[in-house]
Amino acid sequence: MLDYLARRILMMVPTLIAISVITFIIIQLPPGDYLSTMIAEMESQGEAVDPAKIEALRAHYGLDQPMWIQYLRWATGLLQGDFGYSFEYQLPVSDVVGDRVLLTIVLNFATILFIYLVSFPIGIYSATHQYSVGDYGLTFIGFLGLATPNFLLALILLYFANVWFGTSIGGLMDPSYIDQPWSLAKVLSVLEHLWVPVVVIGTAGTAAMIRRLRANLLDELQKQYVVTARAKGLPPFRALMKYPLRMAMNPFIADIGNMLPQVVSGSAVVSMVLSLPTTGPMLIGALQSQDMYLAGSFLMFLALLTVIGMLVSDLALAWLDPRIRLGGGTAR
DSSP, rough: OOOHHHHHHHHHHHHHHHHHHHHHHHHHHHHHHHHHHHHHHHHHHHHHOOHHHHHHHHHHTTTTOHHHHHHHHHHHHHHTOOOEEEETEEEEHHHHHTTTTHHHHHHHHHHHHHHHHHHHHHHHHHHHHHSSHHHHHHHHHHHHHHHHHHHHHHHHHHHHHHHHHHOOOOSSSSSTTSOOOOOOHHHHHHHHHHHHHHHHHHHHHHHHHHHHHOOOHHHHHHHHHHHHHHHOOOOOOHHHTTTTHHHHHHHHHHHHHHHHHHHHHHHHHHHHHHTTSSSHHHHHHHHHHHHHHHHHHHHHHHHHHHHHHHHHHHHHHHHHHHTOOTOOOOOO
């Protein structure tokens, strides 16, 4: 196990380096840079542009240097914990991000927890009660969840949260707690506002996971080893939990690496609709304005989540399924 962990961690280093190079190149592919975008906006508003000042700013930020030098400056800063300087906000990236990363992690962790806690009991019930009234009803609700756009569901829940509970979900906390130090009252305010975005973002993922778990579990329940276990008198619950459910969970454990960045990126539109202070809207704005250091830091955050998620999913699969071996080879 330790040898496998060491190999995987060593593989993560060149993987992240390659991702950082590709990310930086893609951000730089559009013509111009942040200052070019700013000049175009100023000219469209009829404002005068001082070429000398623009060239001075380009030299100050290193935008007049070749791309490889700009990349090395950024990558070296990442290794030292310096994520660069945000042109749009005129602040270091670490100061701009602030609590947004923490709130994004809390929101997405709660969303993933919601997806698993809701989908697994429903998926197991649908598979073990195939073609029952409950199965048809839950299937219908699942199709609704897949068909309803997240932004539409967000608008509906905004209305009902305000009418039924008197909670104005315009952010993840009451406006009085913004830019205030963390306290118990601020945490409770976050929890009060958290349930709407969690339900909105997690609905589509929950519906899809229910359908997949139902199909996988139905396939396992029809296999010969389950029939043999039942014939030998193994209690139904134990016959379900010991092997069929574990085998049906393999695709979901393998998807952990993909789920983390998908939830983070998929919450961007919902965050814009609900005015949530997360990283999604800021990432979209940074890409639009070619704020390369801010956008690159976010994209590297997503890449790190993916790599760590893949490692966690591989370790969980080896623990869950005895047929899988970390070192390869055939199990005897």
